[in-house]
Amino acid sequence: MEAEYKKPLPTPSANSQPFWDATKEHRLMFQRCSRCGTRVFYPRDICPGPNCFGVGTLEWVESTGKGRVYSYTITNNPHPAFVDDVPYVLGIVEMDEGWRMMTNIVNIDPKEVRVGMRVGVVFDDVTPEFTLPKFQPV
């Protein structure tokens, strides 16, 4: 672990705190509506499902952590805190459960990444307080 982590860290809200608590335990969580079954990410407290008016109906569910690269870019002009990492892959992963998140695709030559590539979650304990879920080829 770096002596001092200078990159942006999450600022959890009441809704997202359970997600970040779980990543610290190396578990990837998403929400599912107990009324209509809609899978939801980012975390919130009302259901966006089709014609569902659920308030407080979203329940936390653990993800398999498996999915596919939905799209990606190789970043060349990042925030200054990331300059030492260039080139790195910023991507969107679509989980097998049907929800998506933005993340980094790691442990692969950026030129080898492809849309549709199978990936699995890997947990990066960036500070004692925060663990970022990232993805690598499986």
Add this chain to the structure above:
Amino acid sequence: MPDTLRGAAAIVGIGELKPERSRPGRDVPSLIAEAAYLAIQDAGLSKRDIDGMVMDGGMEGVSGFNPMMAEHMGIFPTFATGCDAQGAAGITMALQAASYVNAGLATFVLCGMGAAIQGNPSRRQSRGPARTETWGEEFRLPYGPGSGANDNYAMIARRHEELYGTTVEKRAKIAVDLRYNANHNPMAIFHDTPIIKEDVINSRIVADPLHLLECVMPCCGAASFIVTRADIARSMRHKPAYILGGALGIARSNLQYVGEITIAPIDRAARKAFAMAGYGPSDMQVLEIYDSFTITVICELEDSGFCGKGEGGDWVQEHDLTFKGDKPLNTHGGQLSYGQASTAGGCAQVTEAVRQIRRDGGEHQVPGPTDLVYVTGSGGSFSQQGSLILGSEAAL
């Protein structure tokens, strides 16, 4: 009161400032006011004729922007609203104003927007604090996105490229044809700099797979226009540009969570706008397509119905997009070559449509008929997009 806005209102005055990299000492209200003064004079009106206002302070985040502009200009309307449509602001304001004049809320609505960026905005932004407490950013900023929307559009382009083969070799055609148009428009920031396809392909990669010459350059500037009822427009000094159809499509806020990201939200807007106008894509004689990036144009063309999904890359090869061509597109040079002054960049596509309908394009006037013009606007990362169909008297 009409049951549809088709032909019920028109744009009767336009004003805009030449996009520049910086305008030392000028602030947003000052730039918008200057563009507004040009629009009022262009319409042959006086300040006291303006009784409606729709102003967008863009990224300034000022509360009470209409009163600020009213006081700044000495124009005190009896109805005013803001607009939060980002790059679709020009189109959205035109539709807001058309509604207001036909509802009797105002007679002459002044619309305006602009930006006063000093120095290199992308550099400034990338060095600013990364505020993860901002809505949604806790799930984005920790992963190191670059500045602005570059990475999001890179991911749209990457997916489009891998699904449909829309490589930079295909996308580059858009940048080249638009630059040709800019080379014939003295208002364009790249008026004096011609480019060829190899320049685009060899320009540095900003966000893979997007190259520098596929991305807009942020500028300072402002744009303004005036809308009134069709029956009043007929007796004014310029040939009116009638609003024949228009709509907005909202698909998402963040790029990553919902919907197929290569499908532009223009799909719903275009269907509704064409239905209102009673025309289809093949009837359009001039296209003013919001071009934040080359890929933006390709997706908007596909999802507006000019070609099938995934065929946009080939469509732009098959057509001459210059103002002299068979499908004149972004006749002023587009934002890619004209310059993007925040939301005024999208508005320049509206004002250029008006200019083409009036036949006032000068050196870059389309030689063929310009009675029907299709205009698009795009806000956020394929978040909200608008379609607007403008036409001459002959198209009514």
